[in-house]
Amino acid sequence: MDLVRHLRFFVAVAEEGHFGDAAARLEMTQPPVSQGLRRLERELGVQLIRRTSRGAELTDAGRGLLPRARLLIDDAARFLGEARRLHEGSEVLRWGAVPLAGSAAVAAVAQRLGDVSSGQEMVSAAAVSLIEQVSAGTLDLAIVDAPCVTGTLTTGPVVVFRRHVVVPARHPVTTAARPRLRHLAGLDFCHPPRAANPPAHDQLIDRLRESGLDPRILAVSSSEHLVAAVAGGGAVGLTVDPERLASLDGVRCLPIGRDATALRLRVVYRESALAEVADVSTAALWKISKAAG
Structure with a gap:
């Protein structure tokens, strides 16, 4: 066994x-x-x-x-x-990011890390899993959505990303003069399962309810899963990469509920020697968040 x-x-x-x-x-x-x-x-x-x-x-x-x-x-x-470090005999930096971070943020961080390390390996996983891996030492650092239970890990500052709401192309909200989250009532809300990061999940749902939307959660595992559910006409979701979805048939990305739907990311790490690398990663996140507005 x-x-x-x-x-x-x-x-x-x-x-x-x-x-x-x-x-x-x-x-x-x-x-x-x-x-x-x-x-x-x-x-x-x-x-x-x-x-x-x-x-x-x-x-x-x-x-x-x-x-x-x-x-x-x-x-x-x-x-x-x-054992892996001894076998490889290199200074490979191992890091991870939650899928919610999006391709632009991941690419920006990877580019900056390439300037400060001789090599890197990246994994994509839920926040809970990434925290466990950083705590265990199998990852050097990770980008997770906040809030998140981080235990004894060191955490960097929170970087706020604006998210667009992904809606069915034929939904009336796409032609509304002043679209609101409450106009999406009756549609399922696509989001990773609560187990991926319970604190962040609960906070998001609370903010949606405060904005007039009390959603029924449809757990999704990828952006493709989200797009399929939304394009089918029965669901909505969130994205930090609206440009990637802009050309797709069946969906539209709208800047609704900016504060309620915002994504909060932070870098977590265990060893103090990685503080400088963590700062570089955070700086890359800040740059992307500002560019996205």
């Missing part, structure tokens, strides 16, 4: 309190997570999670073993990270 992998299942379910949310966080379907946890419990001879009608609760044994499970996962990640 791959102990570390199965411990990840246990920690995800324990922290999310729900098998479905844990599976979304791990980017898996629910059955393998549930089956993997049962296998771990059989191997250990103790019940870690109590299944309830509301989700999942820690047993006394699970509560006692959870801190140790987290340590083992972190140690394994650090071990692999150090």
Whole structure:
């Protein structure tokens, strides 16, 4: 049995309190997570999670073993990270960004990092996953949406990006004299699942409701998924790259609800030696945010 992998299942379910949310966080379907946890419990001879009608609760044994499970996962990640560095023998900078950041911001950061490192590797993942990887040492830094639970990581300043609302091309809001978010009532709202970053997700929904839109969430995993849902006429979404979508049939990008829909990004890192690199990344984000208006 791959102990570390199965411990990840246990920690995800324990922290999310729900098998479905844990599976979304791990980017898996629910059955393998549930089956993997049962296998771990059989191997250990103790019940870690109590299944309830509301989700999942820690047993006394699970509560006692959870801190140790987290340590083992972190140690394994650090071990692999150090082994990779020794094998490659290079100063490759490893960083990540949430998909919400958009192509313009990612390209700008990559260009600036190319000036301060001999090489780089970039991954795209949810904020929760990126935080875990930076904490474990497998990533040097990450760009995440704020607010976000960052633990002991060092965080840079928040950079605010304006987002456009992506709407169906034939929706009446596209011809309204003064379009408002409340005009989109009845359409699903495309957004990554809450498990990707619960604090930022909840804050966005609260701001939309304050603006008169109480959306039903349609979880999407990519910009292509969002475009398909919106072009079909039954959903809306948000983008920081309206220029990329401007030529597509079936969708329109409108600057509605600027404050309510804004995206807030920040750089997080663990080692103080990376402060200068983090500042360079933040400067690249600022430049793109200003250029986008």
